[in-house]
Amino acid sequence: MxxxxxxxxxxxxxxxxxxxxxxxxxxxxxxxxxxxxxxxxxxxxxxxxxxxxxxxxxxxxxxxxxxxxxxxxxxxxxxxxxxxxxxxxxxxxxxxxxxxxxxxxxxxxxxxxxxxxxxxxSARPGTAVADGSGRVLEYGGIRVQLAQHVVTDGVQEVRLTAKEFLLLQYFLEHRGRVLSRDLMLTDVWGYQYTGGSRTVDVHVRRLREKLPVLADAIETVKQFGYKLK
The missing domain is CATH 3.40.50.2300 (Response regulator)
Known part of the structure; x- marks a missing residue:
């Protein structure tokens, strides 16, 4: 409960x-x-x-x-x-x-x-987590421990909100693929989002700010979405 x-x-x-x-x-x-x-x-x-x-x-x-x-x-x-x-x-x-x-x-x-x-x-530590396999995702010095919901940048832990964490995981698991905003809203937010696609832009900007290696690595695809190189 x-x-x-x-x-x-x-x-x-x-x-x-x-x-x-x-x-x-x-x-x-x-x-x-x-x-x-x-x-x-x-x-x-x-x-x-x-x-x-x-x-x-x-x-x-x-x-x-x-x-x-x-x-x-x-x-x-x-x-x-x-x-x-x-x-x-x-x-x-x-x-x-x-x-x-x-x-x-x-x-x-x-x-x-x-x-x-x-x-x-958005399961937090201490609740049921989305991935209990112990999988780790890595990219450009970023290390993501899925079961523990822990992200490090090679030097220290980086605090992400639950949605930022899920969005980062989604980018890493779909590296090289052009992702539309609508697709990300459906897959990351978990339903047909009605709040406008700008929410994706806001979360992407926060990821770029918190993890500077992503500033250039996440490419903006004009009038469509994003791609992690």
Whole structure:
């Protein structure tokens, strides 16, 4: 049973999410205040956080940034929920480390499906992992231990979010192949993503920043996608 924290100050929406997630056999806690939520996450890390953007005390974007900056919480899957549908707002959330982004009004069943996809593909150490074979992938000094979800650059460990890790693994396993954004959204995000293909661009840029060897190694294929040389 996965532990999910819903951080939402609209009581009706929070209870709707609780109802559907508990019906899907998840353990769900609900909080309405940003500062209280941050303290709870640090004290009792959940498997996934559903995080409203606008919250009293501390907004969702700041909470997301603080979670990613702390090694103890950096691997927690984060889904942002917001009433603001502008692409610029979605990109900001993704740049701060959100794994997924959904806008209100939404279908509760769609949220549950996305939650399942994130939990399935974003397993953290201490939970079931996607690959228990002990396989290691290497590229240009990068070493990826799949079972442990550990990435090193030849000098030190590099902290990646769950989605960044999966995207890196996908590139390494499809080296030399031109990959469309739509294909990556389906294969890495685990469903037919409706949030726009810019999310791929944001995650690729973060990989290039965190692992400089990829800055030139991941080629942009104009109006199509990417290829790892």
């Amino acid at each position: 996965s532990r999910i924290l819903v951080v939402e100050d609209d009581a009706d929406i929070a209870e709707l999410l609780r109802h559907y997630l508990e019906r899907a056999s998840h353990q769900v806690d609900v909080l309405a205040h940003g500062s209280e939520a941050l303290a709870r996450i640090r004290d009792q890390p959940p498997d996934l956080v559903i995080l409203d953007r606008m919250l009293p005390g501390l907004d969702g974007l700041e909470i997301c940034r603080l979670l990613r900056a702390n090694p103890a919480t950096a691997d927690i899957a984060v889904m942002m929920v917001t009433a603001r549908a502008e692409e610029s707002d979605r990109i900001v959330g993704l740049e701060l480390g959100a794994d997924d982004y959904i806008t209100k009004p939404f279908s509760a069943k769609e949220v549950v499906a996305r939650v399942h996809a994130l939990l399935r593909r």
